[in-house]
Amino acid sequence: MPRLILSDLHGNLEALEAVLADAEGLYDRILCLGDLVGYGADPNAIVDWTRNNAAVVVRGNHDKAGAGLDDMETFSPLARASGLWTRTVLTPESQSYLERLPRGPLPYESVNLVHGSPADEDEYLISVEDTLPVRAYLDARVTFFGHTHVQGGFLLAQRAAMRIAPAGLLQIEQKYFYLVNPGSVGQPRDGDPRAAYAFYWPDERKVEFRRASYDIDRAAAKIRAAGLPDFLAARLYEGI
Numbered sequence: 750m751p752r753l754i755l756s757d758l759h760g761n762l763e764a765l766e767a768v769l770a771d772a773e774g775l776y777d778r779i780l781c782l783g784d785l786v787g788y789g790a791d792p793n794a795i796v797d798w799t800r801n802n803a804a805v806v807v808r809g810n811h812d813k814a815g816a817g818l819d820d821m822e823t824f825s826p827l828a829r830a831s832g833l834w835t836r837t838v839l840t841p842e843s844q845s846y847l848e849r850l851p852r853g854p855l856p857y858e859s860v861n862l863v864h865g866s867p868a869d870e871d872e873y874l875i876s877v878e879d880t881l882p883v884r885a886y887l888d889a890r891v892t893f894f895g896h897t898h899v900q901g902g903f904l905l906a907q908r909a910a911m912r913i914a915p916a917g918l919l920q921i922e923q924k925y926f927y928l929v930n931p932g933s934v935g936q937p938r939d940g941d942p943r944a945a946y947a948f949y950w951p952d953e954r955k956v957e958f959r960r961a962s963y964d965i966d967r968a969a970a971k972i973r974a975a976g977l978p979d980f981l982a983a984r985l986y987e988g989i
């Protein structure tokens with residue numbers, strides 16, 4: 750059975766529930782790449798669920814902010830506004846859980862887990878060029894990363910790299926290195942508003958990229974009711 754790979758849940762309980770329903774009975778352990786909180790209206794519910802269910806978790810930048818470990822100076826105004834709100838609603842138990850989350854890269858079985866990049870947990874791997882300096886840090890064939898909220902990732906060959914299309918099954922080949930992004934559960938930014946996640950089979954060495962439709966109306970209404978910036982609700986419909 751595959752591992753269930755989740756990233757960037759961002760306090761979106763409706764999206765998480767849809768992913769779990771879509772994946773039900775099809776996976777064994779859960780691996781999480783961070784950003785449990787921030788942007789969404791249900792940070793405590795996501796923290797509780799992750800604490801009780803994930804086999805392994807690395808921290809994201811929003812988790813650090815929620816725990817008070819980051820002053821949010823590099824955050825966009827929207828991210829900062831939601832970060833400040835998140836701090837006010839997190840329970841002490843949630844805060845101390847976030848505070849204790851390990852920084853990536855974290856080796857787990859045969860793969861590495863990071864939030865941003867193997868070189869820097871806060872770095873964004875957006876373009877193929879971004880991945881070239883990272884090669885020196887890769888000590889596993891497969892590194893799972895998040896942070897960009899874009900499903901897919903990159904294949905690194907000897908002298909070149911290319912983008913991985915997030916369609917169907919990806920077979921891992923021994924001669925390449927792979928940076929694989931399952932996409933964001935709670936706030937996709939790749940133009941597809943459905944919640945994104947992935948399965949990984951360690952023995953067969955393959956990845957499946959998956960999407961699940963969820964109740965965006967409900968998640969957006971909670972964001973608006975919390976008094977969070979309207980754009981954080983509106984963007985969910987567009988997947989931006």
Ligand code: ZN
Nearest residue numbers: 757784809896
């Ligand atoms: Zn994120």
